[in-house]
Amino acid sequence: MTFKNISIGLVPIGEIPNITCKSIAAHILGYYNLDADILPPLEEPAYAFDTRRLQYNAGLIITAIEDKEYDDYDKIVCVFDADLFVPIMSYVFGEARQGGRCALVSTYRLKRNVDGSSSPLSLRLERAGKVALHELGHLFDLHHCTDEQCIMHFSGGLQALDEARLNHCRYCSLYLRDALRKHHGAEDKAP
C-alpha cells in the first residue's frame, strides 16, 4: 500500500553527512512507503541554544521550522548533529509534537555506545532511522506503544533504542495505516 500524495521533506540542520540524510530517507520509504525529499540545509539555530545547559531547545527549533514555508511537503523531518533537550528532560534523541508538522532528530548521542565506545557507522545510521521513524509516527498521531519491540515504544536510552525493532507492532501498523488514509483523503493505491 503506498500513499504517493503524502510528501515528506528531510531538512539537514548545519553540516549533516549526506549519507545520514539518504539513510533516513530510505528508512522512511522502506517502512512508511513514503517518499522523502532531501531539502537544502538550514543554518544552526543559535536562537535555540541554551547557554546554561549548553544544549539546543528542541521545542524552539520545531516552532521556528513549523513557521517556515515548506508548502510542498506534508511533514518535515529535520536532522541536527547537536545535543537536544526539552525543559523537563536532560536530553532527547528526537522531538515531535503529537499530530504536528515538524519532527527533529538529533544524531549527537547516537555516535557512542552505552559503555562510551564509538559506535560503527551502520549502527549510527540505523539508530537515526529508528528515531526518525518514531518521531514521524508522532506526526501521524501515533502514541507511544507499550510493546517494547515496536518502533513507537519510548526509548529513554541507547540500549532501549538498540533493542527496538524497525517495525510497528500490529496495533501501531493499523493506526498508522488509518492515519495515512485519513491524511490527504487517502488515495489507496494498493496492488
Add this chain to the structure above:
Amino acid sequence: MADKMNIMIVDDEEIIRVSFLQWFQKLGHLVDTAASGFEALEKLEDKPFEVMFVDIKMPGMDGIELLEKVKEEYPDVIVIIITAYGTIETAVNAMKMGAMDYLLKPFKPEQLSLVMEKIIQQQKFISQYEYVKGRLEEITRFENIIGQSPAMQEVFNMIPEVAESDASILITGETGTGKELVAKAVHAKSRRHHLPFIAINCGAIPDTLLESELFGYERGAFTGASHSRKGFLEVVSGGTLFLDEIGEISEKMQVDLLRVLEERKITRVGNREPIDLDFRLISATQKDLEKEVSADKYREDFFYRINVINIHVPPLRKRKEDIPLLVDHFLQKYSHETTKRVDHVTSDAIALLKDYQWPGNVRELENAIERAVVLSKSRTLRREDLAFVRPITSPERKPRSLHEVEKNHIEEILRECGWNVTMAAKVLDINRVTLHKMIKRYDLKRP
C-alpha cells in the same frame, strides 16, 4: 497501547507544564495542567485524576502542602513530586507523606519511563484492589443490608437459616436500624420469595382501619363499604406478611391475630364464611415487648406466638465500624440520584460521624449523607459539610451528678426534637406534663 490516564501537571513554570503536556500527549493520556496548588485543588474537585506530577517549589501553596491536602482528600491519586531543588530530605519527606516517587528536573528520559512503568503497575494494583473491594462489598452486603461488624454478620448468618422455616419471626431493634430490610431479606431467601411481600405499619393505621385492611370486608358490612374487599391476609396468599410496629396494636387486634395464627383461617368483616390462609408472619418492634408482657401491657400468648424466632438488629452506635461502609453506600446512592459527583469523605468527617451516637440509627445517617450531598459544593464531604451532625463531645469528662446528666439529656432531646415537647416526651418515655415540670425545674430555655 497503554490505558489512558487522567494526569495533572502542577508547576508554576509554564514551560515545564507545556513540556510535560506534550510528552504525555505522546503517550495518549488525558493531560491537564495547573499553575498553582490552589488551581490544582479546584480542578480535582471538578473531575477525577489518577496521577499528579507536582512541583515542590511553588508560590502560595508549595508541593508538599498540596501533596498533604491531596493525600488527605483523594488518597487514591498517585502523586509524583518533581523538583529542581531536591534534597534527599525533601524527597524522603514527600515519600513518607504518600508521594509514590520523585523526579529531579531535568530528568533523564529513561527515568520518566521508569516512573510511568511504576505508575502503570500501581494502577494494576489499584484495579485489583477495587476488584477485591467489590468482592468484599458482596460479602458485607446481604440483600441490601450493609455491615461488616460481628453483630451484623451474626444477623446475616441467621437470615438464611430462619428463612427456610415457616416459624413466625419477631425482629427487634431501635427505630431506623433496618428491621424491614431484614424482613425483606428473610422473604427473599425463603421458598416464598416469588410470592408477595406485604408490609404494614401497624403504628400508622388506626385500629378499626387495620382490622379491615388485614381481614377485608364484605359489601355492606359497614357504612361506606360499597364493594367487597380482600384483606392483606388474603392478598398475601402464600407470601410474607410484615407487620411493623407490632407493639402498637390493640389488645383486641392481638386476640384476632392470635386466632388467625392458630387457625390459619379468617372471616371477612360482614361474612361468616372462613377463608383458608397460607402466609408467613414477620413482625417488628422497637419496644421491649417482654417488659410490656411482664407489665401486663401486652398479651403473653400473642407475644410467644409472634416471637418464635427473634432477630435483634443492633443500633448503629454499637456497630460504628460499619459507618464508613454505610457512608460509601449512601454516597453512591445519592450521587447517582442527585447526579452530583460526591465520592470522597475526609477522615475528619468520618471521625465526626463515628463520634455521634445516631439515635435515629442508619436512617438518620442516610438522611445526613443525603443532606450533605445535596448541599455539598465539591466532590469531597468535609467535616464542615456535616456541621449539622452534633457529636456528643466530652471536652470535660469529669464526674457529673445525676442531676446534671438528666438536665443535659433532656436538653439534648429537646434540641433534637426542635423543642417539640410532645415529641420529646415520647422519646424520653415520660408524660408531657412531667417534661414541662422538668423544663421548669432545670430552667431550660428554648434557644
